[in-house]
Amino acid sequence: MILPPLAAIVLGLSAVEAAFTYKGVDWSSVTVEEKAGVSYKTSNGNAQPLERILADSGVNTVRQRIWVNPSGGNYNLAYNIALAKRAKVAGLGVYLDLHYSDTWADPAHQSTPSGWPTGVDDLAWKLYNYTLDVANQFQSANVQPSIISIGNEITAGLLWPTGRTSSWGNIARLLHSASAGIKDSKLSPKPKIMIHLDNGWNWATQNNWYTNVLKQGTLVSSDFDMMGVSFYPFYSASATLANLKSSLTNMGNAWGKELVVAETDWPVSCPSPSQAFPDDTRGIPYTAAGQSTWMKNVASVVAGVKGGAGLFYWEPAWVHNANLGSSCANNCMFSNSGAALTSIDVFKSI
Numbered sequence: 266m267i268l269p270p271l272a273a274i275v276l277g278l279s280a281v282e283a284a285f286t287y288k289g290v291d292w293s294s295v296t297v298e299e300k301a302g303v304s305y306k307t308s309n310g311n312a313q314p315l316e317r318i319l320a321d322s323g324v325n326t327v328r329q330r331i332w333v334n335p336s337g338g339n340y341n342l343a344y345n346i347a348l349a350k351r352a353k354v355a356g357l358g359v360y361l362d363l364h365y366s367d368t369w370a371d372p373a374h375q376s377t378p379s380g381w382p383t384g385v386d387d388l389a390w391k392l393y394n395y396t397l398d399v400a401n402q403f404q405s406a407n408v409q410p411s412i413i414s415i416g417n418e419i420t421a422g423l424l425w426p427t428g429r430t431s432s433w434g435n436i437a438r439l440l441h442s443a444s445a446g447i448k449d450s451k452l453s454p455k456p457k458i459m460i461h462l463d464n465g466w467n468w469a470t471q472n473n474w475y476t477n478v479l480k481q482g483t484l485v486s487s488d489f490d491m492m493g494v495s496f497y498p499f500y501s502a503s504a505t506l507a508n509l510k511s512s513l514t515n516m517g518n519a520w521g522k523e524l525v526v527a528e529t530d531w532p533v534s535c536p537s538p539s540q541a542f543p544d545d546t547r548g549i550p551y552t553a554a555g556q557s558t559w560m561k562n563v564a565s566v567v568a569g570v571k572g573g574a575g576l577f578y579w580e581p582a583w584v585h586n587a588n589l590g591s592s593c594a595n596n597c598m599f600s601n602s603g604a605a606l607t608s609i610d611v612f613k614s615i
Contacts, residue, residue, distance in 0.1 A: 285568055287412070287525055287575025288612045289326035289360065290319060290598075294583040296348060297339055298603075301585060306604040315582055316355035318605055323612030326358035326411055328527070328577050331399065333378040334367045342399060349408040358411035360577070361403070362461070362527075363396065363443070371418045372463050375425045385435050388427050389442040396446030404451045414459040414527070415443035418495055420474060430477075437481035444488040457490040461527050465494025466504045468512040475520060491574070492516055493527030496563065498546050499535070499591050505543040510566045517571030526567055526576035531559035533606065535593035556598060556608035564615035581609070 295305075295315050305315045319327065329348055332340040349359045364370035367378050382388050396415070403410060419436075422429040428439050444458050464470050471494070478484055494513070498504055513524050532551045549555045549562075560578065567573040580589055581598035589596040598609045 285575050285615060287326045288324055288615060289328055289575065289577040290324055290581050291328040291577055291579045292582060293330045293340060294580060296344060298583065298585060303584060303603045305582065308605045308607055310604060316351050316357060320355045320357055322609045326360055327352045328360040328362055330362040330364055332364050332367055342402060346403065346406045350406060353408050359408060360412040361410045362414045362417050364417045365423055372420045375421065375423050377424045383427050385427050385438055388424060389438050392439055393442040393446045396443045397450050400447050400450030400452045409452055409454060410456045412459055412491065413447055413456045414461045414493060415440055417461055418463040420462045420470060433477045434481050437478050437483035441484045441488055459491040459493045460489050461493035463495040465496040465526060466508040466512055468515050471512055471516055491523040491525060493525050495528040496526045497530060498542050499538055499593055500540060502541045502543050505545050506562055506566055510570065513567065513570040513573065522572055523574040524567065524570060524572045525574050526563055528579040529563055529576060530579050530589055530596040531556045532593035532596045534595040539592035553606040553608040557611040560611045561615060
């Protein structure tokens with residue numbers, strides 16, 4: 266029997282799931298939520314630390330964003346070291362997502378931290394030393410991250426205005442310096458170094474970015490080990506599973522790096538989406554069961570391509586920000602009261 270491509274993707278999951286190295290979630294805001302009074306519970310109603318619920322649900326790695334000097338301190342280095350210690354005790358790996366900003370860094374925002382220089386020579390040196398210090402402080406805390414991402418969704422560059430895509434040479438220089446900070450650090454063992462872009466379904470975006478930055482000659486292939494992509498269903502009707510598979514396949518063949526979906530979500534409530542969902546998602550309900558289906562489908566795509574190494578759900582426990590930046594009302598895997606939805610157990614099967 267010849268299966269349609271998407272059916273083959275889904276049915277192929279059991280055959281390739283063993284290849285997954287990283288099954289994770291971003292839990293950056295758990296401390297913020299706990300301070301706001303959230304007490305996390307299993308789907309059976311038993312109160313437990315979030316890290317224990319995650320580990321028991323099949324998660325093996327947690328992702329944490331680091332801001333340089335944020336107002337109020339949330340997501341700064343000290344915040345993240347304390348959180349990473351909790352993860353380590355629970356047996357979870359840690360994936361550090363360095364935003365290189367005092368606040369959100371994404372395709373529309375890449376503000377240079379306050380007080381950092383703007384000339385590329387001085388900025389590259391500052392970036393090297395900052396990254397080196399972060400890595401060394403984690404080693405001093407006896408937490409060795411599995412992955413460090415040098416920038417977050419840097420499709421439009423990083424550390425603006427110096428590192429905009431109007432200057433690919435500056436981007437290459439900055440990323441080489443960031444990578445060197447990790448390689449020169451005291452971390453032992455050394456983590457995998459990731460570069461992370463958005464719109465993982467769009468091969469043209471990925472190809473244009475990596476082709477331009479690598480041809481500068483400053484950032485070389487050995488400077489990074491992994492390519493991460495964001496893949497959300499609610500920002501573009503073109504974000505199909507088939508397009509993701511095509512893009513990741515091309516990336517694996519072109520550059521031979523480990524590949525992960527670094528961010529993805531699926532809603533349990535989406536009454537008024539701002540854009541149409543991709544055609545191949547229309548049979549997936551906006552429920553916990555739908556979240557499980559989505560995660561299995563995405564996992565099957567990633568595990569079925571050369572270098573496919575894992576995926577991460579973005580902030581499933583941030584219940585006071587349940588839309589998670591989307592036009593959907595709720596993308597969390599926990600209820601407003603902090604109880605886990607049944608979808609959290611999907612990590613046992615991917």
